[in-house]
Amino acid sequence: KQEVTQIPAALSVPEGENLVLNCSFTDSAIYNLQWFRQDPGKGLTSLLLIQSSQREQTSGRLNASLDKSSGRSTLYIAASQPGDSATYLCAVDSNYQLIWGAGTKLIIKP
Amino acid sequence: DVKVTQSSRYLVKRTGEKVFLECVQDMDHENMFWYRQDPGLGLRLIYFSYDVKMKEKGDIPEGYSVSREKKERFSLILESASTNQTSMYLCASRPPSLNTEAFFGQGTRLTVV
Numbered sequence: 001k002q003e004v005t006q007i008p009a010a011l012s013v014p015e016g017e018n019l020v021l022n023c024s025f026t027d028s029a030i031y032n033l034q035w036f037r038q039d040p041g042k043g044l045t046s047l048l049l050i051q052s053s054q055r056e057q058t059s060g061r062l063n064a065s066l067d068k069s070s071g072r073s074t075l076y077i078a079a080s081q082p083g084d085s086a087t088y089l090c091a092v093d094s095n096y097q098l099i100w101g102a103g104t105k106l107i108i109k110p
Numbered sequence: 111d112v113k114v115t116q117s118s119r120y121l122v123k124r125t126g127e128k129v130f131l132e133c134v135q136d137m138d139h140e141n142m143f144w145y146r147q148d149p150g151l152g153l154r155l156i157y158f159s160y161d162v163k164m165k166e167k168g169d170i171p172e173g174y175s176v177s178r179e180k181k182e183r184f185s186l187i188l189e190s191a192s193t194n195q196t197s198m199y200l201c202a203s204r205p206p207s208l209n210t211e212a213f214f215g216q217g218t219r220l221t222v223v
Binding site: 096 | 143152154155208210212214215217
C-alpha cells in the first residue's frame, strides 16, 4: 500500500532564505506527484505537477524534483517571503487515486 | 477562472442530525472527490465519482453516503452525524485524463456537538 511521508512537519525560517521541503513515498509505481499549498482554514491550491517521466518542474520561485527510484520528491523555494507561509502538501497519483502526505507547515519570519 | 464551490464554509450540527454538504464545479469535470482532513492525518478519501450516478467508496466511507445526480454537483451526506465526524471536508474535481491537476473547493469546517 502506498504511503507518503513529509518531513519535517513544521519549519520556521527567516525571510529571504532558500529552503527545501521533502516528500517520500513507498511505491515507485506512480503516474505523477503533485505539490499543493493550503492557507489556514482554506482549500488547496495546486502548485506543481511532475509526471513520472519527468525529473523536475519549475514555476517562478518554486522548483520541484522527482526521483522515482528512491521514492523522493523535493520542493525548493527560493528567496522565501512571508507570503509563502502556509502548509505544503504532496500527493502521489497511484492508480488515479491521490495519496497524501500530512503536510509541512512553513512559517517565514519577517 | 476554474471554480469548485462548497455550499458552506462553517457548519455546526447536532449529534444524530442528517447533514448535507454540497459541492459544485464549473469545469465540466467527470471526476469528483470528497475528502476529510484532520490534523496530522493528511487528507483521507471518503467517496469519489467518475460520472453521473456513479460512486465509489474511498478509504473511510463508513457513516457517509454521496449523491451525483448531475455532472457538476457532488453531495456528501452524513446519515446521522456523530462527534467523530467533526472535521474539515474538502471537495475536489479533475478531468479523467492522466497527469491533470485536481481543483479544490474552499473547504467546509463541520462541528458536530
